[in-house]
Amino acid sequence: MSGKHKTPMLDELEKGPFPSFITEIKKARNSSAMPEMADDELGQLEKSYNSKRGYWKHGGIVGVLGYGSGVIGRYSSLPDEYPGVAHFHTYRINQPSGFFYTSKALKEICDIWDKYGSGLTNMHGSTGDLVLLGTTTENLETLFAEYSSRGWDLGGSGSAMRTPSCCVGQARCEWAMIDTMDICNTVTQHFQDELHRPAYPYKIKNKISGCACDCVAAIARADISVIGTWKGDIQINQAEVKKYADSGMDIQSDVIDWCPTECMSFDGSSITIDNSQCNRCMHCITRMTKALKPGKERGASILVGSKAPIVVGSLLSWVIVPFMKMESPYEEYIELLENMIEWWDDNAKPRERIGELIEVKGMRPFLEAIGVDPQPQQVYEPRKDPFFFWSESDFA
């Protein structure tokens, strides 16, 4: 269909080489059974482009029976002007680990969405869910019956465990030290109740990356961050080192000179590594994967606390457990998760993230609650000032 709104500002954004989201919104009018939704979305957006403000309200009781997560209420603040978006709720589908799909599965999702929603999606949302943008309260139970009966459950939202997410991992990456997709799936299945029924003080996120490249931004964006790593010596294949050199790679300037701990050297034909000094940053391994492989004992570092700036500034996750084996069914990791979350749930104020709570309460109560010893790997340096607490247990 062609729309009822004139959108000269938005039409500008259909020009140029990068794919246009405006073209996408227009397109949804052709497939959705409710073309007025995408059309009024365009109309309201054009108004925003002129007035430089948004016209959305959110929240309230909106969801499917029994759940408190996965559907986010969204309403236009101008429902008379844009009735098609009077209700424009978000429906978050929990994505499969690693964002892998078959065309059959995706088409099935699309067919249902065109019938009961705007036809607009986000592939994917910031947390990882497959996000369906824009439906009505009336259609929610139908959508849930259609999707859940075909195996697609809702994701997290609100004060709940948020949908865990991971990098592509061992499905297609030689650097993945742990099976990120299996860990992600196992954790998601384990915490189904906590994901769908928001009973926590605030959100809590878990992301799993297979190596220090951290492609899922776990250290930046997850309260509980898992980074695959190893113990033991980097495995060197000197024949392959020579092949890299012969093929024209400047091993000294591309690899050796970038080693942050200066633990490597290259004598023109072979590489030597002082593994006792290696901090496992991955630079050398990513530059010459055929010649250098991580050590054989694989596991993960567990870091805790990262979040975006609201309220008292951004945090990156802090190392809590330097090394943990990560083997199916991941009992040790899940027990640690449960202990960390229980401490946070018992102690946090509303809307307080776990990193903020650790700042308020101190690292010691947290480590004691989860049964982890203090270790130098947890800090860049020890404290500078001579002010420190003693607890009765220190005198025992």
Added chain:
Amino acid sequence: MEQSELQDKIFAYLEKMKGKKKLKEKDIFKAIMAETGEDKATVKTALREMINVGRVMYSYGGGASSVEIPSEEYLKEKGLL
């Protein structure tokens, strides 16, 4: 205590607190356990049953989730009334 009696008490508590404080599940457990002497698991089961049928529902507002009594208007939209 009968499940239905416990649920009536939960409902009455939510009605009493309406507009005063946004309640999390935990707040409800605490108040009802104190009032009735029932344990947490029992209160939780009772509350979750009410949530499953839409007698009370999870809500979201002010940046956090809570449990509330749904409005008639919303129950009509949901086809529950």
Added chain:
Amino acid sequence: MALPERQTDIGPPDYRQFLPPVIEKNYGKWSHHEILTPGTMVHYAESGDKLFTVRVASPRLLATDSIRELCNFAEEYCDGYLRFTTRNNVEFLVSDESKLEPLVAALKEKGHMIGGIGPRVSNVIHTQGWVHCHSACTDASGLVKAIMDDLHEYFTTKALPNKVRLAVACCVNMCGAVHVSDIAVVAVHRKVPVINDDAVKKACEIPTTIASCPTSAIRPNPKEKSVTINEEKCMYCGNCFTVCPPIEIHNPEQDGVAIVVGGKIGSLRTDPKFSKLAIPFFYNEPPRWPKVVAAIRNILETYAKNAKKHERVGEWIERIGWEDFFKQTGIEFTFQHIDDFTFMRDTLRTSAAFKY
């Protein structure tokens, strides 16, 4: 018509059913990969099997018909298998090498942007903006479109010293990795919120609203059963608006965007870093934000010209020093650049060794 029977607490479908056979067979047994072109790569398994990947840009906001079109490509060239990356690119998983070039040609013919692999700009992580968010003070999708139209060659062809990860957040809630991106845009407020006392009285819990302020700028206003805000203390973070929406933080004429730079996610070479403030403010200039686009190009090209191979933006800046970053980019240094909040102690210079 009767609905199918709903299921609860089943979680996501098992990912294994969506993996192409070559991945099932070689799961966890990949040896290495090669980047063939800016948009194609091949992964070699220890078994000798090969898996080709073609990556294309996506606006993230996709219509169902566009997803169907992507699926059609996957059906014709990849036995129906495709995936999305953590940065919202689309990846076609090609098991049959003979189908690689035809797929690339077919995608190009339909106007898809192929690229984003290796030392380049990949898809931009971004938030909902005016398209769908109540707290947005800019439009993230519009900014991304304008920025990527300008930088598209850095996605499809041109190489940089290393990857450059861009992000756009439409408010300081930052539902994207803006605080840890090489170059990012974040929308900011600059004016103290306006309080609608009557609505606050009806809709908000006063103690919760007071507690929401990170600088203790909110005081009770018992006369109105509302709150007041100390203008000198308010940093316009908008957290009070989140907790109590009748506290209106939006100010269309004075809201705009800042540019932050130097963030890094991975631990390669140097530790993960936060992004830091480069430019404190631009007015919103929809539909194409030309000044923001030009400022990002300037930062990106100054980096491209001066950074060493392998250096990320943040690593380059740390090597040359921030004082030299401002000099090289010609960006003005202002009061807003000096931290007077949580990171003040860490960021003020205590050494007399610096550059002019």
